[in-house]
Amino acid sequence: xxxxxxxxxxxxxxxxxxxxxxxxxxxxxxxxxxxxxxxxxxxxxxxxxxxxxxxxxxxxxxxxxxxxxxxxxxxxxxxxxxxxxxxxxxxxxxxxxxxxxxxxxxxxxxxxxxxxxxxxxxxxxxxxxxxxxxxxxxxxxxxxxxxxxxxxxxxxxxxxxxxxxxxxxxxxxxxxxxxxxxxxxxxxxxxxxxxxxxxxxxxxxxxxxxxxxxxxxxxxxxxxxxxxxxxxxxxxxxxxxxxxxxxxxxxxxxxxxxxxxxxxxxxxxxxxxxxxxxxxxxxxxxxxxxxxxxxxxxxxxxxxxxxxxxxxxxxxxxxxxxxxxxxxxxxxxxxxxxxxxxxxx
Amino acid sequence: xxxxxxxxxxxxxxxxxxxxxxxxxxxxxxxxxxxxxxxxxxxxxxxxxxxxxxxxxxxxxxxxxxxxxxxxxxxxxxxxxxxxxxxxxxxxxxxxxxxxxxxxxxxxxxxxxxxxxxxxxxxxxxxxxxxxxxxxxxxxxxxxxxxxxxxxxxxxxxxxxxxxxxxxxxxxxxxxxxxxxxxxxxxxxxxxxxxxxxxxxxxxxxxxxxxxxxxxxxxxxxxxxxxxxxxxxxxxxxxxxxxxxxxxxxxxxxxxxxxxxxxxxxxxxxxxxxxxxxxxxxxxxxxxxxxxxxxxxxxxxxxxxxxxxxxxxxxxxxxxxxxxxxxxxxxxxxxxxxxxxxxxx
DNA sequence: CTGAAAGCGCTAACAG
DNA sequence: CTGTTAGCGCTTTCAG
Numbered sequence: 001x002x003x004x005x006x007x008x009x010x011x012x013x014x015x016x017x018x019x020x021x022x023x024x025x026x027x028x029x030x031x032x033x034x035x036x037x038x039x040x041x042x043x044x045x046x047x048x049x050x051x052x053x054x055x056x057x058x059x060x061x062x063x064x065x066x067x068x069x070x071x072x073x074x075x076x077x078x079x080x081x082x083x084x085x086x087x088x089x090x091x092x093x094x095x096x097x098x099x100x101x102x103x104x105x106x107x108x109x110x111x112x113x114x115x116x117x118x119x120x121x122x123x124x125x126x127x128x129x130x131x132x133x134x135x136x137x138x139x140x141x142x143x144x145x146x147x148x149x150x151x152x153x154x155x156x157x158x159x160x161x162x163x164x165x166x167x168x169x170x171x172x173x174x175x176x177x178x179x180x181x182x183x184x185x186x187x188x189x190x191x192x193x194x195x196x197x198x199x200x201x202x203x204x205x206x207x208x209x210x211x212x213x214x215x216x217x218x219x220x221x222x223x224x225x226x227x228x229x230x231x232x233x234x235x236x237x238x239x240x241x242x243x244x245x246x247x248x249x250x251x252x253x254x255x256x257x258x259x260x261x262x263x264x265x266x267x268x269x270x271x272x273x274x275x276x277x278x279x280x281x282x283x284x285x286x287x288x289x290x291x292x293x294x295x296x297x298x299x300x301x302x303x304x305x306x307x308x309x310x311x312x313x314x315x316x317x318x319x320x321x322x323x324x325x326x327x328x329x330x331x332x333x334x335x336x337x338x339x340x341x342x343x344x345x
Numbered sequence: 346x347x348x349x350x351x352x353x354x355x356x357x358x359x360x361x362x363x364x365x366x367x368x369x370x371x372x373x374x375x376x377x378x379x380x381x382x383x384x385x386x387x388x389x390x391x392x393x394x395x396x397x398x399x400x401x402x403x404x405x406x407x408x409x410x411x412x413x414x415x416x417x418x419x420x421x422x423x424x425x426x427x428x429x430x431x432x433x434x435x436x437x438x439x440x441x442x443x444x445x446x447x448x449x450x451x452x453x454x455x456x457x458x459x460x461x462x463x464x465x466x467x468x469x470x471x472x473x474x475x476x477x478x479x480x481x482x483x484x485x486x487x488x489x490x491x492x493x494x495x496x497x498x499x500x501x502x503x504x505x506x507x508x509x510x511x512x513x514x515x516x517x518x519x520x521x522x523x524x525x526x527x528x529x530x531x532x533x534x535x536x537x538x539x540x541x542x543x544x545x546x547x548x549x550x551x552x553x554x555x556x557x558x559x560x561x562x563x564x565x566x567x568x569x570x571x572x573x574x575x576x577x578x579x580x581x582x583x584x585x586x587x588x589x590x591x592x593x594x595x596x597x598x599x600x601x602x603x604x605x606x607x608x609x610x611x612x613x614x615x616x617x618x619x620x621x622x623x624x625x626x627x628x629x630x631x632x633x634x635x636x637x638x639x640x641x642x643x644x645x646x647x648x649x650x651x652x653x654x655x656x657x658x659x660x661x662x663x664x665x666x667x668x669x670x671x672x673x674x675x676x677x678x679x680x681x682x683x684x685x686x687x688x689x690x
Numbered sequence: 691c692t693g694a695a696a697g698c699g700c701t702a703a704c705a706g
Numbered sequence: 707c708t709g710t711t712a713g714c715g716c717t718t719t720c721a722g
Contacts, residue, residue: 053699398715
């Protein structure tokens, strides 16, 4: 049985296409008898109105595009899940693309989608795009009136709605917590040295140090590049500087760091505390379970989707908003407990 | 600047729409001068042919639908990644839906997509659908000539292309490996007791036992239900039966099991070996690192996408195929090493 | 070389 | 109550 169209039903009953259209849509303009006959026939033949034709006619596709840099990263998986969930509940499908951290793929995808396929776009910048700073493709998008919501990895040069983690506050809060547990020489290990996100966290870290009268030592900020040996970097750190805490800016680095410390028989958190960013699947299963900063990925996705769909559906232009999502520190066993309230802090 | 259509360009130059169409498509029918003028104008105004109109006309959307039960499961994330990658490389976009293990959502999604939006569908059954065994919606799909590829959680009642893990062989291979390391009382802990996948693995397990003259003891097959306490189940097992190996049918259960054993001061693998299914992100970071069965999720996704697109593009109907993807045992530190070749096995 | 007309599947205003 | 017509944006014969 091939796909069936209004035309076919019309031919079958010897009536016009518009009559059939009205009948299947249960219009009051059509006689009960005819309507029932047609509807029965339609059901039996699995008639389904062609979505593409409707999109063309109504000029809405009920579809939004989502571009994430790397779906294997649990944070993005969570965001994606949040987007899908709320988009779906609001009647939208999503076309999803993975830019694989490549500028070119991001560009191609944006161009492909901005062609009437989707009514709006949710995007987090690829690493390469961020490094290059080339966001013309996104500016075109908003020039062409296609709603865009950026999340997490955003660009200041693009004027659109944004949902971002409050990374500054996260860096600040995390550092302050470590200070409160008695740590003073706090290292940051970052594999995302050239992202806005990474910089903000370090800024928050600096502020916390300053407020607590701890001097900032730039040698404690360690950048891990693609082919660097984390083991080596940490060894150097341990040999040359007294340190008592490590903040890892991503989960894998946090776990790796933990394992390296364990292999050197350093007790966590007694000798060195560890806090990691991005509360994912690993942290609670390693031992000691890692204290992590949760970014509420799913919530971010839900927010992004709601903001986008609101903008698609509301007429008149509301001003662009930037939503700051606060992080939570999930305390586990890789950090010391804060001393009682009566402590000297 | 609003979206611009052929009509607008035509009006601007006082020529007909079809002329503009030909010009932007660089047809030889149009004079060089006019073509250049029009192309220049089109480029300046970011003209992009409306994808929806083209889809309607050409009757192809260059889009495929993907329905996964649960994207937070790393295996599915991997499959999804594989699908996206190859679909993209072959010029297809993907509309992705998460059924959230719900029959109703799966049904709704299939109906939504089978309406001309996508040219084909890749799907893994939701838990609920599998339990219910209701696959009418999928049979309708193939009746309506919409290509379907099922992967991992498939149904025998649906006649379509399939890509499945060779779970029987996986169960067999894993068990055999454990036997070779000297284990004899091997437990299977399963949270997927009513899936085809789970059953096949147990069947493979039985075969391996039989071949090696080890008697099958059904009390060693432990089913973990949603609200069951794994800790308790394992304690019972340890108390009442001599056991020396545990096969966990999913990664979380494997890690949980490991932690439970560790908390009871049972040495892994010296006293009890552990093998888990689905090599995900956790296994290599816990200690001891877990020996796991890898199912090559990304490869499965790639295969599924290729098979689907082949079927979409080839005319004439080729017979349906079922592709069996072999698993690999990733040996880490939760199992004993196999004794030298000179051993008595 | 350029344009008119038809049509992809559907809806909606307007006649009959 | 039913049908005719126009049109969503585009391509593609077929005339001119």
